[in-house]
Every structure is written in structure tokens, then in C-alpha cells.
Amino acid sequence: MTGNGRKDSCVFEELDNSERGKFSMSIDTTLPTNVIFQLCALLIELIVLLYRIVKAVIHSLFRFIFAAPDKFIYGETVLITGSGNGLGRNLALEFGKRGANLVLIDCDRAGNEETLKKLKAAGCTAYPYTCDLSNRNELYSVVDRIKTDIGQIDIIVNNAATLSGKPLLESSDDVVDNVFEVNTMAYIWLTKAFLPDMLNRNHGHVVNIASLAGVVGMNGLADYCASKSAVIGFTEALQYELRQLKRYGVHLTLVCPSYLGTGMFQDCVSSTNLSHTLKTCRS
Structure with missing residues (x-):
């Protein structure tokens, strides 16, 4: 019986081993296929990521050594929102120095007139328009007037912005809506209004001023942060759409400035005395 017991145990061990072999074979025939597929997909994503990183680094180094030539804008018509003060006014003056014709849009009539006065004193051509950019109907009405009065726009600088300056729970829904309408939706509305003509001519440039x-x-x-993040996403997505349309004469530029001691933030005080630091760096 001892011998039979040993034989029976051997038989069971053989059966167990055969069953284990079948089980392991079943795993070997299915699991590696899924794993290999996932690894291949991951490898492709890594290759694409590395390609984009290397491309961006090489491009940045190239532009660091060989600066891009200044864009020739003499005689171009440039539309700037938020031109009544701050960065918008400075941009208008700089574009004016380069021989561009300016279209100035701002809700501050007095500030816009002051910008116009400075441009005329410098011998520049400019056309002011007062508009509440948070009002879509009013904005489209001004767009129609611009197309009638001036015609085509070559460069759009979406610069106007506003902020509540309060924590979210202290901001009313109307205030938050206004921030998004001015900081994000107005950019989209203006781009939609003038982009078709740029595409037809295969000539134009849209500059979106976002923020760090x-x-x-x-x-x-x-x-404010959410509205500016939306501008970044809008610009990047629109870039892909333009590539699909193969309109290489229409360009997009996204600008994410840091602290600016003009306009909305001119009265802001940083705990690290950032304003003093910037003034020191400029001097």
C-alpha cells in the first residue's frame, strides 16, 4: 500500500504539473500580447515626447543665437483691444513707430482718446472705438463699423483684460462672468470676426496676450487665472486648426507676461517687493 500510495501521489503530481503547464501556457499565449501592445504604445508616446522636447530645445537655442528678424508691419492695420492704458497703449505706440495704422478699442473713452492724442503727436494714423468687450452684440456692432470704415485688419492684438481681485467665494457670478467675457470670450469673438478674411487672403496675425x-x-x-488659462488653450488649439487648413500665411502668437507695473496691476504690492526688484533690473 505504501507503494501504491507513492504511485498515486506521483500520478497526482504529474496531473498537477500538467494542469499547471496548461494554465501557464494559457497565460503565456494571452498576457504577453496585451503587455507588448501596451509597451509599444508607451514607447511610441515616449518617442513623440522626446522628439517634441528636442525640437523645442533646438529651436530655442537657434533663436537664442540667431534672433528672428523684426516683422515688417509698415502700412499694416493693427487692431488692439485695451488700448486706453497700460500695455495696450504701449503696444499701440510701438506699432505706430513702426508705421502701422492703429485701430484702438477700449471701454474707457477718455483713456482711448489720450492714446489717440499721443499717436497723432507722433505722426501716426489711428482710429478709436469705444466698446464694452463683455457685450457680444456691442462688440459685433463695432466690428461691422470697423469693416465699413476701415476695411480689412492685418493684425489683431487681443490684450484687454479685467479682474475682480477677490477670492472666488467673495466674487459674485456676474463678476466672474464679466472676467471671462472680457479676458476670454472677447478674444474668441474678435478672432472669429476677422479670421475668415485673413484665411481668404492667407495673410494675417493674431496675438493673444495671456498671462503667466x-x-x-x-x-x-x-x-483671472482660469480665464487666462483658457486663452492659452484656445490659442494652442486654434494653431492646430490653422495647420489643418494649410493657411501658412496666417500666424498666431501667444504671450504670457509676468508682473507688469502698468494698468490693472500698477497698484499691486508684492510681499517680496517685486516692484522694487523690477525697477532695479530695468535701471
């Missing part, structure tokens, strides 16, 4: 706050959140600026 759209990349890195800041305390007390939840609505």
Missing part, C-alpha cells in the same frame, strides 16, 4: 497666471495659479485670482 494662466500657467501658475495665484492666490485671490482664481477667476
Whole structure:
């Protein structure tokens, strides 16, 4: 019986081994296929990511050594929003120095007139329009007037912005809506209004002024940061759409400035005395 017991145990061991072999074979025939597929997909994604990183680094190094030539804008018609003060006014003056014709849009009539006065004193041509950019119907009405009065627009600088300056829970829905309408939706509305003509001519440039706050959140600026982040996403997505249309004469530029001591933030005080640091760096 001892011998039979040993034989029976051997038989069971053989059966167990055969069953294990079948089980392991079943795993070997299915699992590696899924794993290999996932690894291949991951490898492709890594290759694409590395390609984009290397491409961006090479392009940045190239532009660092060989600066891009200045864009020739003499005689071009440039539309700038938020031109009544701050960055918008400075951009208008700079474009004017380069021989561009300016279309100035701002809700501040007095500020816009002051910008117009400075441009005329410099011998520049400019056309002011007062508009509440948070009002879509009013904006489209001004767009129709511009097309009738001036005609085509070659460059759009979406620059106008506003902010509540309060924590989200202290901001009313109307205030948050206004921030998004001015900071994001007006950019989209203006681009939609003038982009078709640019595509037909295969000539034009849209410049969207976002903010570093759209990349890195800041305390007390939840609505502002979200609206600027939306501008970044809008610009990047629109770039892909233009590539599909193969209109290589129409360009997009996304600008994400940091702290600016003009306009909305001129009265802001940083805990690290950033304003003093910037003034020191400029001097």
C-alpha cells in the first residue's frame, strides 16, 4: 500500500504539473500580447515626447543665437483691444513707430482718446472705438463699423483684460462672468470676426496676450487665472486648426507676461517687493 500510495501521489503530481503547464501556457499565449501592445504604445508616446522636447530645445537655442528678424508691419492695420492704458497703449505706440495704422478699442473713452492724442503727436494714423468687450452684440456692432470704415485688419492684438481681485467665494457670478467675457470670450469673438478674411487672403496675425497666471495659479485670482488659462488653450488649439487648413500665411502668437507695473496691476504690492526688484533690473 505504501507503494501504491507513492504511485498515486506521483500520478497526482504529474496531473498537477500538467494542469499547471496548461494554465501557464494559457497565460503565456494571452498576457504577453496585451503587455507588448501596451509597451509599444508607451514607447511610441515616449518617442513623440522626446522628439517634441528636442525640437523645442533646438529651436530655442537657434533663436537664442540667431534672433528672428523684426516683422515688417509698415502700412499694416493693427487692431488692439485695451488700448486706453497700460500695455495696450504701449503696444499701440510701438506699432505706430513702426508705421502701422492703429485701430484702438477700449471701454474707457477718455483713456482711448489720450492714446489717440499721443499717436497723432507722433505722426501716426489711428482710429478709436469705444466698446464694452463683455457685450457680444456691442462688440459685433463695432466690428461691422470697423469693416465699413476701415476695411480689412492685418493684425489683431487681443490684450484687454479685467479682474475682480477677490477670492472666488467673495466674487459674485456676474463678476466672474464679466472676467471671462472680457479676458476670454472677447478674444474668441474678435478672432472669429476677422479670421475668415485673413484665411481668404492667407495673410494675417493674431496675438493673444495671456498671462503667466494662466500657467501658475495665484492666490485671490482664481477667476483671472482660469480665464487666462483658457486663452492659452484656445490659442494652442486654434494653431492646430490653422495647420489643418494649410493657411501658412496666417500666424498666431501667444504671450504670457509676468508682473507688469502698468494698468490693472500698477497698484499691486508684492510681499517680496517685486516692484522694487523690477525697477532695479530695468535701471
